[in-house]
Amino acid sequence: MDATEEKALSDIEQYGLHILHVLEEEDLPPFTYSIGIEQTIGHAELIVIGLQPELAQFMVNECYAKLQSGELIEPGDSVSGLLEGFDCKIVEFPKDAYKAYLGWALWLYKGANFRAYQIVYPNTSGVWPWENEADDWFKRWQPIPGAAPCDQVR
Secondary structure, eight states: OOHHHHHHHHHHHHHSOEEEEEOOBTTBOOEEEEESHHHHHSOOEEEEESSOHHHHHHHHHHHHHHHHTTOOOOTTOEEEEEETTEEEEEEEOOGGGHHHHOHHHHHHTTSSOSOEEEEEOOOTTSOOTTSTTSOHHHHHHSOOTTOOOGGGOO
16 A cells, blocks of 8 residues: 555545646646545445636535534435535536546446536636536536436536
């Protein structure tokens, strides 16, 4: 086991999760995700795509704090307190996207035997990436693998 793996396991033991950041690369957006949440409190891992690491980490940590306090967060739910002035939505992250985004979680759980939810945010005008009004850049910058049509995500 190398030092980064040891650090991840230590963070999970100490804090209940470890957060990873993947920086943007060419046209691919940055993303941030957790590992260890399902192991420690039995809730799905969390991922945020398209935001800078500091804000995305805050969002994951805030959701984790809500979960620790007993709040239930499931796909379709709106979550407040993650972005000033806007609620975020929770969507199920599909297993066929795990390899592209959740490599460390695959390592931790020794395969895809865990759940993951994506924290989705609107643009500054309050438009969601699945809405017709969303521009192509916003849709590319915050992809939602396996997203339900707009009328199924509330």
